[in-house]
Structures are given as structure tokens and as C-alpha cells.
Amino acid sequence: MAWTKKILRVNLTDGVIQAEPLNMEWAQQYLGQRGLATRYLVEEVDSQVDALSPENKFIMATGPLTGTMASTGGRYSCITKSPLTGAIACSNSGGFFGAEMKNAGWDMIILEGKSPTPVYLYVEDSEARLIPADDLWGKSVWATDEEIHKKHQDPQIRIACIGRAAESGNLFAAVVNDLHRAAGRSGVGTVLASKNVKAVALRGTRGVGNLKDPMRFMNATFEHKQVLAANAVTGAGLPTYGTQVLMNVINELGALPTRNMREVRFEGAHSVSGEAMHEPRASDGKKNLTRNGGCFGCTIACGRISTVDRTHFSVKDKPQYWGNSGGLEYEAAWALGPDTGVDDLDALTYVNFLCNEDGLDPISFGATVAAAMELFEDGVLTTADTGGIELKFGSAEALVQITELTARGEGFGKEIGLGSKRLCEKYGRPELSMTVKGQEFPAYDPRGIQGMGLTYATSNRGACHLRSYTVSSEVLGIPIKTDPLVTDGKPELVIAFQDATAAVDSSGLCIFTTFAWSLDNIAPQIDAACEGDWSVEKCAEVGARIWQLERDFNMRAGLTGADDTLPKRLLKDAANVGPAEGKVCDLDAMLPKYYELRGWTTDGQLTSETRQRYGLPS
């Protein structure tokens, strides 16, 4: 079974908290976490509501394998309507919070309405209550975490909370759990702030049982952990270098978006790479990287724990930042580095700390700063707008200054908090926003990796690499190598990745397992844990159903096929160097076939046959 079969429903408006049974019919169709919570959102929320109104709901959801002995089984997701995109938001995080929620006995927590005053939700197994948080409002994630632990005198409480960025209305604010793991994308933290909820704090002591066949589950998880351990990527590459090993790969490939995606190679890439994090610093001989770290139950441990050089200008007078904290992952390092033209590893590490401390999505933040830098260099923004900051590409000082302001929601940082799309529109240069559906791009230029262009254009949550990571195939050769510069076969590839990813995101497992595992490895673990028949085919079908349901939510929200596009810069301006020199992203060569394979009309709407095939709600 693995599901606890229980939902905690919290009405914030009137303070009523109730337990209710999980809809097991839906669980068979949508599995858990991303898929199942989307089904609840579709049922309970009008997709056209204002994302920051009390009518929107905020769901924290685990998967059936969350909190079990399966490797990486510590994931949870935040599902809601996004204030950044107006589309569905589903943001996934690791750490220990998800497993704690499951150990407390809950598959999901649904927050609805709006509290009249700031509160935090405290859950201890079956007991749950709302606690005033007036004293926590205005505090950072890190300070809030410390205060709640002190208040309850329990170091084992796991906390997910928002920082000052979300409180200030920043549209890409994250929910941060366990100090430096984040449900980062699409402004899920902003929705929590709109409900006057500062944090969710959990203590679970029950363990996770309810397994369909415990012995088979134990054997299956053991067998597939061996696969992870023996694989060169999950057994050695990721623990040693983390995701940051990609910095030099993608740069060499000529697909590293640089200076607001004007260029595709960054001359300073090596200085901010995974390899550079292993090099001793000149000042104290220490490396940026202290050690790797793992989330609950993870046998990969790709996380980075880093320090900033104490003599660096960003922290020399701030001893509170001299210790170890969450280090740079590739996407964050790219957005804060190459996309802003900054090649200062210590500055990037400090800025990354601030993103964790006050709950900023570093991808959207860095990409919005990059757009602002282009506006500044074009003379559209001046120091009169920025409060005196010389917001030039390559300036580590400017990056540090604007991060401190954005984290606190002050000065020009409030403007950055609009996100790239609204910022560029406000200043009359919408074409400088590198976004899809209002969400900023991650770290792969689709002129050099064509499949990622289709991935971004069709992603249900706006530009995102984690909806179908075709980089795996097009660049890294996992599971098979495909040519990144061609469009043939990419619609099929993108759909296969989208569906498999939706299934994995609904299981409680981490998508990084798929560098070694396919559904052939994952389905037997789900099947041993969960009632019903969970074959590879059923998992793939569930993934496809989830994709269609998310699309349906977006179409009802008012999005159309016209939103499945890319910025003109990527469609019209050819790459200037590297293997993709002279190429644009040829989206038109991929999108019609993609629609056809998805069972959509030529303008991207679900057909009645498709709705019927997947049993979507009417």
C-alpha cells in the first residue's frame, strides 16, 4: 500500500483542521505526489482563479515511496496555481521534510482559504494545529527555522517555510525546507505567503508501513540500490562533482546560455564549474566544496556543502556566512554566473546562500537579473532606477547588491521580484525576457540542444528542464545518444521523457535515479509497495495521464497553443560560436508532430478522444 491513505485538510480562513481519507480510486490513476495532488487541485480549484487569492489552494504531497527504504525516497511536491505563470505549479524538493510528513501519517496536506493573521502549521503525528506566527513574519527562512525549533524544544522537527522574499510579493519565491533544499520553481512560496502561512513544521514518529509485500519490497529496493551504486554516474560522478560537472560540458558543447542568452559560450565557465569547486583557494588553501550531502534515504548524495572564502568582499564583515551551507548546483550556478556574466565562484556561492536564506528560486532570480543587466546596458535602466547599482554584466559587486535587496524585498529588488517577463514588459522591452509562459529558462540553450527547445515550449509549468530532461540523451548519452543538433525524433523523445518523469515525480523518488534507472527498475519497487498492478506500462500510462491533466488545467486557465513558443532570440538569432553556430531552435519542425502524438488539435487543445482515452475529469 505505502500510501497512508490520509489527507490533512486545513481551512485557514476559519481555522478548522480535519483528517480525511485519500481517494484510492484516484491513487490508482495518478499514483501520488505530483499526479495525485494535481487531480485534487483540478477537482477543487477553478483554474481561472487569481493564484494569490484565498480561492487558490496549496497542496504539499508525498508519493507512496516517500519515507520508505527505497533509495531517494524522500521527495515531496508543492502543487498550486502559479502566480508567476498563471499555469499549474508543481515544485519538487528533497531533504527530510517529505519523509517526516509521511512518518507523521499523511500523504498530503491541503491548505485552503487564507488565515486572517500570520500562522504556521504544526503537525505532530495525528495532532495538528495552527500557531500564531506574527513574531516570525519578517524573518528569514534560517531565522524562522531556528525559532520554531527553539519554541518546541525539539531538534527533530522538520520545517518548510518562506522567507522575506515571498512576504514581499516576489513572484518566484520558493518554499525552503531543511534550510537549503527548496521547492524552488514557479512562485509556490508566494502562494504560501498570500495565505499568511509562514511555515509548516512536522514531527512524525510512526514509520511508514502499509507495504503490499514487505519482503518483496525490501528485496527490490536492495537490488536496485546495487544498480545505482554500480553505475558510474550515480555511484561516482554525482557524489563527487554534483550536477555542477555539467558547467564545462555544456559550455564546450556551445549550449551554455550567456549574458541573458545573447551568447552560447562563457569565457569564465571553468571558474564557476564543479571542477573549480574542488580546487584549493589561494587565500586559505581550502576548497569551495567541503563535502557532498544526501537527502532522506538517498544512496547517490549529489548535494553540495560549501563555504565562501572569508576574505571575499561579500562576506568579510559577515561572519554569519563563514560556515558550511548549501553549495552551488548547476542550474543555480549557471543562472547566477554565466547568465549574468559573473565568474566569481565565491560571489556565486554567497548569493546562493542568500537564495536559500530568504527563499528565492535562483534560476528565475539569476535570469531576471540577467534581463535587468541587458536593460541597463541598453540604457533602458539607469542608476536612478536601480538605486545606484551599476547593474552591468560581469559585475560580482552588482550581483551581490541586487541579491541582498531582492532577498529582503527592498529597493530595486522589488522590481526584480516581478520576474523577467513583467520586468521587461514594464520597461518596454518584452523581447529581452528569456521565458516561456512567464517562467525563466534553465541552463541549456535550445539552439545547441534542439530537444530542449521543444521541452521548454511545451512544459506545463513554463520553461523548465525537469519536465523532460532530453539533455540526458542528446548530450550525455543516457539511455542512448541522440544528436543534439537535429530535430528528427525529438517529439517522440520529449514525450517519452515527459511521461516517465511525471511518473517518477509521483512516486516519491528522485528524478536523478533515472541516470541509472528506467521504469524497468522503478516499477517493481512501486509494485511491491502499492496495491494494484504497477507494471512498467501502467507507470508510463499514469505519467501520460498526468501530463494531459496538467495541460487540461492550463487550457482551462486560459493558456493556448500560442503559449507553446520560445523567445524570438532563440528562434531568430543564430548561435554565434560552437557546433550550433548559424543555428536557431527549429521549434516549427517539432511542435506539430508533438501535438499530433499527444492527441491534440493543431492549435494545441486536447481532443475529446484524448480526454476519453485518459479518463480525464469533465
Add this chain to the structure above:
Amino acid sequence: MQITLKLYAHLGDLLPANSKQNKAEIEVPESISLNELIDRFQIPRPMAHLVLVNGLFVCDRDRDQPFALKPKDAVAIWPPVAGG
């Protein structure tokens, strides 16, 4: 002729001493194959997973025959890695 050899992740240890930023300028004969280059630097072949010449991927089957390298070409090699 002189080319640039770039070895990343833990392959960086196989570069000549005093190499910086995971790269070194090296002399190679014009007729060298990529596998000969890989062997010369004692890179276990299964660890030469991702091989790019000037950013373009070269698959396994094309690594045995003489590769038409030109002066100043960049050969970059990674073991199996991933991220995201």
C-alpha cells in the same frame, strides 16, 4: 601539431603536471586516432564516455581510425557524468 586536450571530472588527474583549468597544450601526429590519444594519457576507454572535438560528439566507432584533427583543435573528454 599542437592541439588542446581537456580532461574533466576525475580524468583531470591524468593531465600533465602543472596543467591549469583542466587543459593542456599537447603535440600529436596528424594521423592520430582518438583512441590512441585516449590510450596515450592512460584514460581507461570506458571512462572516455563523452568525447567532443571542438564541441562535436565523436561516437565510439569513429575513435579508432585516424581523426582529421587540425592544429588548435580542442579535444575534451569526460567520464560518465550527469546533472540537471
